[in-house]
Amino acid sequence: MFNTITQLQDFNPDHVSVTYGAGGTTRSKTHDLVCEIQKKTNLSVVSHLTCVGHSRQEIRELLQDYSQSGIENILALRGDPPHGGANFIPAQDGFAYAEELVAFIRQEFPHMGIGVAGFPEGHPACPNRLKEIEYLKRKVDAGADYICTQLFFDNRDFYDFRERCELAGITVPILAGLMPITSLANMRKISELALGSRIPAKLLKSIHRSEEYVENIGIHWAAEQVNDLLEEGVKGIHFYTLNKAEQIQRICSSIGIVDSDQLNT
Template identity: 40%
Template sequence: MPQTNSPRKDGPQADTPLFAGLPGDIAVSFEFFPPKTEKMEAQLWDAITQLAPLGPNFVSVTYGAGGSTRERTHGTVARIVTETDLVPAAHLTCVAASKAEIAEIADQYWQAGVRHIVALRGDPSPADNGIFVPHPQGYANAAELVAGLKAQHDFDISVAAYPEVHPEAASAEADLDNLKRKLDAGATRAITQVFFSNDAYFRFLDRALAAGIAAPILPGIMPVTNFAAIRRMSANTEIPGWMESMFEDLDERPGPRALVAAVAAADQCRRLYDGGVRDFHFYTLNRAEQAYAICQLLGLRAGRNDKGSA
């Protein structure tokens, strides 16, 4: 059979990779969780050591459901303060704590040199059957927590945002009103829940701006390490059809899955970049490789924006 020539595109785009030539004009932050074992602690500090040279604006440390990791969170944050030059952001929630207890924790952070708090209502305590019940002497919501923290110390405060609406919100409008209350109470920025639809994120930014919200809303990016878990967790998060197809049959193949996850997350970030985003927050799950690779693809290089080292 005669050979048929394939279509050809001439010009600079034909041989230019999607990530070529990016100037690295981005800011990043990373989220970690407090380790439960010595092995997990070693993994955490390996991740911190690898990611620190990228100069993150801050690194946050999570707080378990019902305040279950309070001491471990504090210990991890304290170690970041004493052993690195990174800026730690400690998660703090309203769950199972009085205002006096929260004030004591906030004082401890302030005295330890922590100036950034991620203030959250928090997931319900398991003892409350999945329903948030405010402590009788506690804060009823994150907006109250933000106001209380700002009255106590001049913390830099981040709060949560939900591009696809919080599962417990009465409506999208009510959810946006709640975000505005948190920012009006003194929060500096919002960090989004994980999302996979960039259209949902950009629509959310438009709605926020129309509601008078001018504070930065950082996209929360998480490379998929376990797609089956993502399916279980995605009650209010759209999983695009292309993503289902991309991860098909990979649940039992961790190596290929990690490679595909890095490609998918990097592509998401590249498209966010094309839409004007320059500040990214990565949910690392205490692993550095994928977040580092994505930053590399976006043009960020170790040492160029060095705010800390481990």
């Protein structure tokens, strides 16, 4: 983990984010790692925080600890049901929706920066795209400062999502989430992590024609995405690294990115 951070630190990233395990299974590990990064680096740390298994008091205590440790940025998520459950059941005296968590953080810790998730390809739990954007607007109205999207491979999905947000009156910055495909196994894992992310046929054809060059193909595709997004005025790009630095370094180097400021418009 820290080797990856060290390798990417030269790009002067705006922040490094630390995720939660599925179902909130890594709560203590997330907390400890966030605090360790805060102590050992000069980077701004964004801690993911979900509603899963947390009472209001537990969240209050966790945020108090973060605040005292100098950690002031949270990505507020509802989270997935634990143990592969189909339905989300909030903890006793907990939160049922991310918008409730956002409102709580904004009220109790008004100095904290709050990000929320967006889904350019739609959320599988909400097939109604109009409702989905309505729910996102509620999170923003509750106090979110920015939106970080789930990963996508077709920029047209992002542009459509961005326009839908504009039509709904959402004005906070939207960061585009990208993750390069580096192997066939990685491609399958990405689809699972991204709740069945849509991989364009053109990309699939390139991969299946030259399976021995999957990593090069994936890095080239991601670099082309970055170039196009920057040309279209994206507010920022968030790389999902999976704790690996080399692929991100190659993407940035191939398009002349030496500092994260070049990824913000």
